[in-house]
Amino acid sequence: MPFFRDVPINRPPIIIGFIPAIDHDAFSFGTEQKSTNKSSKISGEEVRRFYEDLIKDDKTQKDQSLRVRPEAQELQGLRLLRCAHQGDIPGLKELISKGVDINFQVATPRSDSYLWTAVMCASWSGQKAAVRLLLMHGAAWVGVVDTRGKDAQDLASEDIFGMSALTCFLNVFSLLQPQWCDVCRCEYGGSHSSHLSSTLHQFSLRRPQPTPYYCLPPSSNSYRMMVRCGWKPGTGLGPEADGAKQPVSTVLKRDQKGLGFGPIKRPKVTHFKAGDADAVKNQQQMKEKKGLRGQKKDEIKRKEQEDKNWERDFRASFYQ
Known part of the structure; x- marks a missing residue:
């Protein structure tokens, strides 16, 4: 079939006849066909190795595309904190879908770094929707504290933006989520x-159990004497070391005055047993009975001296 060329209209079309293939072309075509037939005879092991290499190349490219530099991770984390502070829900969803660490904290020590997470930023600024989104995606806030020892609930309870409702939400969420x-x-x-x-x-x-308090400082002479006699600190008092380890200092009520009346007495350790009547016996009356004889002699002498003075003054009044 003849071929036609695009020529101007004012010229007649030029007819080109069909040119058959020469021997060289036929020979080269036959050679290619032979080589194709020869190459088609490939073993299954080579095919398997070829496809395995393709799969490995795809995985390597995918890993390289997913691998993010630490600088980029920090920038994404800082953007997460900013979106949480501003309540940017679409931005938070985009960053979460990219696999950003939802519990990101600024790792590099800075003077203005409080180690806040996204939940802390949203709680402090009063972004309820952002807090709800972060908590639903598994953001940790229990046990995660800042440099002042406060968690997200403590920051929300500061009520800077009137966030009493947010505090209630955090309480409800903590009750529902074990x-x-x-x-x-x-x-x-x-x-x-x-x-x-x-x-x-x-x-x-x-x-660990607290150190027993014996109401005696280790520097006192009595404490040192007990240690020298074989007593081991930490055991009970007494020769058998079975006494009270932490004796209670008490003030014994030995009068019938009201509670709190008079000067405050210094509490001290006593060794009375329970129900012992001698613990509340009035010691002042016993001291008065012991000193009664001495007091009578002094009173008699004083009375005699007063009488002599009165008699002298009475007589002297007549000579004036």
């Missing part, structure tokens, strides 16, 4: 502060 305590090895509900003051947590801390 938290894990590493010390107690169990989950708990309620606020973090109430769990820290609970009996279970206090017993789980396993604090």
